[in-house]
Amino acid sequence: MSEELLEKNKKAEIFCIPYAADEIERLIDEKQGQIKEIAEEIHARNPKWLIFVGSGASWCTLYTGQYLMDRYSSLPCAIYWGPELYDRHPCLLTGDAFAILASYSGKTADTLRALEVFKENNVPTLAISKDGKGPLAQQANLLLTYESAALYTSPMAEVVMLLLELMRLRGESLRECEEISGALRKLPSNVRSVLAKSEEVAVRQTDNFKDDSPLWVIAGGALAGFGYQYAYTSIMEYLRTPAIYLHPGEFRHGPLEVLGNEKPAMIHLIGYGGCREYSLMTYEFCKKHGAKVLALDAADYFRTHPVLSPFALFPVFQYFLLYMAQAKGIDLDEYIYMHVVPYKQGEAYF
Known part of the structure; x- marks a missing residue:
């Protein structure tokens, strides 16, 4: 690296x-x-x-x-x-x-x-x-x-x-x-109080996940938007790695069958609100049936109002992005396609 x-x-x-x-x-x-x-x-x-x-x-x-x-x-x-x-x-x-x-x-x-x-x-x-x-x-x-x-x-x-x-x-x-x-x-x-811990977790988990593709991100409730953001506009955009976002409440309605043939690499985001039950249930099921899982629980970082739970996990994901990019040899300021190659004729910025 x-x-x-x-x-x-x-x-x-x-x-x-x-x-x-x-x-x-x-x-x-x-x-x-x-x-x-x-x-x-x-x-x-x-x-x-x-x-x-x-x-x-x-x-x-x-x-x-x-x-x-x-x-x-x-x-x-x-x-x-x-x-x-x-x-x-x-x-x-x-x-x-x-x-x-x-x-x-x-x-x-x-x-x-x-x-x-x-x-x-x-x-x-x-x-x-x-x-x-x-x-x-x-x-x-x-x-x-x-x-x-x-x-x-x-x-x-x-x-x-x-x-x-x-x-x-x-x-x-x-x-x-x-x-x-x-x-x-x-x-x-x-946020300042968890920076050191977040970096430590990210360094350790980079070694575990740097070669996995795709990466699943499972998140619901107040963390659903954050999970979507991390899967699609961070892992795919910056790490150039295929990613899948899924709500924990939907995993048992079909997607769980993937565990029969695959052992996917999954990052489970767990918040404080009403979806916490589903998040923990889905994490435990995936872990039990052989998936490679990482649980990131907002409560392990700092307590805040459930609406603000994305802020609790944002530091660890920033550091995860940083060290994963290093492991993959990616310059985070360089794009191959975005704002470089027109998405449609005549369009310079999208």
């Missing part, structure tokens, strides 16, 4: 865990006033439902918002990838809706096309982006930026802060809002 490559990858854009906690802390300090104003404007529009749209890690960030609202608010919500939005074109797509679109670059083609659909149907929009330079930021009705390369944790923190403010204005789940807000304020110190 190349130490030179390891040091280079520690400076890669995707490897943000050394400063992710600082960025969350900064956003809580600097953005609270602006977020409150945006929540007040959304509330004043009296939307009948919220629509979340994103791609890749941005979709996964918004999933946490969807989970939060489903669990604690009576305001109906839906989450879409861009192509699903304009394929379904929901009949409720009117000015009574409000759309929140996320894109790190502000240039994601599918999300920009969704923005056009919203504009055509008079749906007001909020863009969440790294900065205000991209067309998404410039064309949406409202803008919330995070000025950070921590492209998963920073926007996720902002989404949670925004929706908590909206729920307060609606008079919903006020006690829970305070609990989540308190847990959010503790996140920076909690």
Whole structure:
């Protein structure tokens, strides 16, 4: 393994865990006033439902918002990838809706096309982006930026802060809002407290999983979006390794038969909420029947509100990505296809 490559990858854009906690802390300090104003404007529009749209890690960030609202608010919500939005074109797509679109670059083609659909149907929009330079930021009705390369944790923190403010204005789940807000304020110190442990686990597990393909990621509840993100936009995108994401509640409805012929390599993410039972049950079944399994339990890192459980496992996955890339000889800043080879004719960025 190349130490030179390891040091280079520690400076890669995707490897943000050394400063992710600082960025969350900064956003809580600097953005609270602006977020409150945006929540007040959304509330004043009296939307009948919220629509979340994103791609890749941005979709996964918004999933946490969807989970939060489903669990604690009576305001109906839906989450879409861009192509699903304009394929379904929901009949409720009117000015009574409000759309929140996320894109790190502000240039994601599918999300920009969704923005056009919203504009055509008079749906007001909020863009969440790294900065205000991209067309998404410039064309949406409202803008919330995070000025950070921590492209998963920073926007996720902002989404949670925004929706908590909206729920307060609606008079919903006020006690829970305070609990989540308190847990959010503790996140920076909690994340910092597990960095050494997370790196140690990642180094050890890299030796166990570096040659396995595909890698299964099993996650549900508040961790479902994070599991999806790690399988498809980390393992496949950055490690160039086939990956499969599956919800633990679905494993026994057919996929368990794979254990009869294969001994798959599986990473089970276990959170604190209602899906914990299914996550543990699926992990134990796979382990018993010969799968190569790794259980990453959020409770083994730090306790937080179930909605925020992705933050507890984010450090270990960042380090796992770092050391797996070193083992595979991959430069985390180099792409072969993404943003290099046009996905369709005339399209430079997707």
